[in-house]
Each structure stands twice: as C-alpha cells, then as structure tokens.
Amino acid sequence: MFAASGSVWEISQAELAVRMVLAAALGGAIGIEREWNNHAAGFRTHILVCLGAATIMLMSIYGFSQFVNEPNVQVDPARLAAQVISGIGFLGAGAILRNGSGIKGLTTAASIWTVAAIGLCVGAGFLTAAFLCTFLVLVSLYVLNKWEKQLLRHRRTHKLEVTFSNDPEIVGRIAEVFIRRQMDISQLRIHPDESEEGAMKLEFKVKRIRFEKLLEAVGEVGRLEGIKAVETDGLDSPLAA
Known part of the structure; x- marks a missing residue:
C-alpha cells in the first residue's frame, strides 16, 4: 500500500x-x-x-x-x-x-x-x-x-441437578415430568449428596424444545414431594445454553 x-x-x-x-x-x-x-x-x-x-x-x-x-x-x-x-x-x-x-x-x-x-x-x-x-x-x-x-436452537441441552430424599420412586416422577412435555433426558446419573446425609442427587441433561416448557418442567419438579433442591446451568435468559 x-x-x-x-x-x-x-x-x-x-x-x-x-x-x-x-x-x-x-x-x-x-x-x-x-x-x-x-x-x-x-x-x-x-x-x-x-x-x-x-x-x-x-x-x-x-x-x-x-x-x-x-x-x-x-x-x-x-x-x-x-x-x-x-x-x-x-x-x-x-x-x-x-x-x-x-x-x-x-x-x-x-x-x-x-x-x-x-x-x-x-x-x-x-x-x-x-x-x-x-x-x-x-x-x-x-x-x-x-x-x-x-x-441449533432445538439441539441445546440444559444440565439439571435435583437433590431429593432417598426414595427410588422420585426418579420416575421426575422423568415423567419431562417425558410428558416431550423433552429428552440423557446422561442420567444418581449418587449420594455429600452435603446432606440421607439425600441423593440426580444429575441429567435435558434437550430443550421451548424455553417456556423448560421453565414449567423445572417448576413442577421443584413442587414434587421429596424434592429438596433443583439446580440448573442457567435459566436467566432464553438464550442460555
């Protein structure tokens, strides 16, 4: 130049x-x-x-x-x-x-x-x-x-961690909440919660279809009997992934 x-x-x-x-x-x-x-x-x-x-x-x-x-x-x-x-x-x-x-x-x-x-x-x-x-x-x-x-908006996944009392039936009720909304669950893992004696922690990923559906599902899981806490990798924005 x-x-x-x-x-x-x-x-x-x-x-x-x-x-x-x-x-x-x-x-x-x-x-x-x-x-x-x-x-x-x-x-x-x-x-x-x-x-x-x-x-x-x-x-x-x-x-x-x-x-x-x-x-x-x-x-x-x-x-x-x-x-x-x-x-x-x-x-x-x-x-x-x-x-x-x-x-x-x-x-x-x-x-x-x-x-x-x-x-x-x-x-x-x-x-x-x-x-x-x-x-x-x-x-x-x-x-x-x-x-x-x-x-890739339909391929995004959210990681969820659910802490619950030691009751095997809760896992089925949690899965039913997401299956009813046609949301796929993957990489499911259950292990004892180290921070609370007698509690279990369920970790899994959910394929998101619509943000509103995800919010509804998380809210319903939180209201289930025996659920102590529900944590996600971020639900503050519709663009969170």
Whole structure:
C-alpha cells in the first residue's frame, strides 16, 4: 500500500506509525465483538496482541537493516514472526475454561491467534490480507454465530441437578415430568449428596424444545414431594445454553 523509502529494508517513520495504528484498529474491531459478548479476552487484549505482533514483524523486517550488507550475515524476516505464531498459544490457553464436561473459550482463543496473524500481516505490509482476514473474522464471530444459534436452537441441552430424599420412586416422577412435555433426558446419573446425609442427587441433561416448557418442567419438579433442591446451568435468559 505504501512505498518503502530507499530500499526494501527501510521504512519511513510515517509508514511505521500508520501500520502500528492500523494493527491496533483491526485488532480492536475484533476485540469489540468479544467484549460485547463478555468473553475472557476482550477489546484491550485483542489490541495488544495485534499491535504486539505487528511491532515484532516490523522489527523482524526493518529492525536489523543495518546488518544486511555485513559479510556472513543472513537476514530472515520471518524468523521472529514464526515465534509469534507458536508463542501466542499461552494467551489462547488462558482464555479456555473447563466447566464440568463443557469447555468455554475456544472461539476466543482462536480469535487471539488470528489477531496475531493479522498483526503480522499489517507489520509486513500485507494489508489486503489483513483487511480481508479482519472482515471474515467479524463475519464468523457475529453473523455466523447468530446463524449457528438459530440452526441449533432445538439441539441445546440444559444440565439439571435435583437433590431429593432417598426414595427410588422420585426418579420416575421426575422423568415423567419431562417425558410428558416431550423433552429428552440423557446422561442420567444418581449418587449420594455429600452435603446432606440421607439425600441423593440426580444429575441429567435435558434437550430443550421451548424455553417456556423448560421453565414449567423445572417448576413442577421443584413442587414434587421429596424434592429438596433443583439446580440448573442457567435459566436467566432464553438464550442460555
């Protein structure tokens, strides 16, 4: 986009500043989407990753230009960039959280890794790829996310934990509540409740058809005789999954 000053190993101060500001802007654009959806790595994190990657790329290409003409010196502009790609993994790993049998943060970890790649593109002056990648990432995170939720809305499951007195017939009554509403039960497990002597805990997953039906079922289970507590993985929003 910009013409390098002098030779391929030199860059003007203005172009240097433009690339660094552009990296911060592109990284921030992706970070805003993550921040808006309350993910672990948000606006500032994505800016720092993209800007840091761009700075390292700029240093890798132009930071050692004074040694280019030295005898027995081989310049490899991609050497530091390769370390960014492999080293950014520690940030991605920090964004991944395990919650029981589920894992959260994989998309955010992937966005951090992709933002690093965008920063490297900006630092190297590969601006068309940087803009295109940013656009496709935003489409993936925002547009495709909504499409995916709509497509899989009937496949979502809720995890429920029901604490009840030690009565085998209660399990059948609980199952009847959900079966009557045509809601599938899976991964059922019964074990003693460690927090209360003589009580049992039933853990299972329910395939949700409509949010209203799920609320009705949970309310009815809570009113059954012998039920001490009903806990779920979140019923505060129709979009909870």
